[in-house]
Amino acid sequence: MVKKVKAALIIIGDEILSGRTHDANLNYIAKWLGDLGIILDEVRVIPDVDKRIVDTVNECRSIFDYVFTTGGIGPTHDDITAKNVAIAFGVEFLLNEEARKLLEDNMGKGNLTEARLRMAMIPEGASLIKNPVSAAPGFQMENVFVLAGIPVVMQSMLLDVEDRISGGSKISSKAIHVFEGESVFADILAEIEDHFEHLTIGSYPFYKAGSYGATFVLRSAVPQEVDQALSILKERILEQGSEIFGGEAP
């Protein structure tokens, strides 16, 4: 029995949408979820605008098993994620004593300025997510996990999230590639995919050093399907007189 558990990621940040910053969290979270048997099923990148955060959080938390947000939980005026998650859940936005203590222990009482204290404002009823890097915590409200935007901090927070979520069937995947246009193999791929219940084959063309090639990625929650399909595919490619390359795409 294949069980699918699906997650959405909401990346909150004008700086990604303006092109000033490259997002580094999507790929990390995608792989981390995959290892836990959770499918990242949608990503949204939205601006630092109150209503957009409220609406997107509410839409995603009703559709997906888990929702992760990154960005906007620091001490400055443009850090509006926590406040809007409180609004999305219809709960109070309050100074959290446990979070205040974490900040105080980390920074020293005298350094806990009013601006820094904003990082201890948490929606009522949330449970904190530890931040081993810089103390200011993330938090969990039901199925929504609110994380920092700085990659090193975000990654450290995931350590405290792992035990709170449970995955479905883990997806196995194997990839091979050929230095030939993918169209040559179009019918073969469709036919093999149809033959297995849970298998999907992705065909990803690439263009490298003046040559076209394609990577074929076989994925299934049933590992045997991947192995069987791969051996059929290899055979069919060799029959076409093409050469097969393994491992990562070139």
Next chain:
Amino acid sequence: MVKKVKAALIIIGDEILSGRTHDANLNYIAKWLGDLGIILDEVRVIPDVDKRIVDTVNECRSIFDYVFTTGGIGPTHDDITAKNVAIAFGVEFLLNEEARKLLEDNMGKGNLTEARLRMAMIPEGASLIKNPVSAAPGFQMENVFVLAGIPVVMQSMLLDVEDRISGGSKISSKAIHVFEGESVFADILAEIEDHFEHLTIGSYPFYKAGSYGATFVLRSAVPQEVDQALSILKERILEQGSEIFGGEAP
């Protein structure tokens, strides 16, 4: 008078969501739109699933001035974008004679296999978008622009899109950074932002070589606001006894 023109980008691709591939199109399109005075206001990454493509295209095209999609227009079974854009618009999905001719001229008549001919299937009423790299065209349906997923091909298609869209007021932006926690400047940033009508200040913390720092990005459709705000901000930072670094973030 500040005019805002907003766009959404829909990235269609299981391979991004699984973490196998890093998306390279978001950042390129964000900057390209910015140069045209168009705000990239939302990005969605969705899987290769028919209904998800139809629903997302329909939702976005009703909200945003322009919608761009990347991925899923090749010759294999998992290339389902064009078909679903036809469904979204409620039009027929037909062999486009102009597209067929482009493929034939590029590949030679004898090489135009059935699989490759799939790349000439285009929603009725669409206008083609030239692909100088590999011939197989993208297309435009009203305010929706359907582009390839391979970055070099996608980028070449944008050349044929530039004349079809018109931007609003261009956003000016300038950035400075400090090697100090952003919380120190929280009040100053909020105060300066409030002082100008169109100005937004983003504060982006970073962590580098054991030190915290923050980049402050000032953005406005009115360039004078950026210059005035920047000089006020610099003054206030120096008053705090902090050092200012210009240019790109470290």
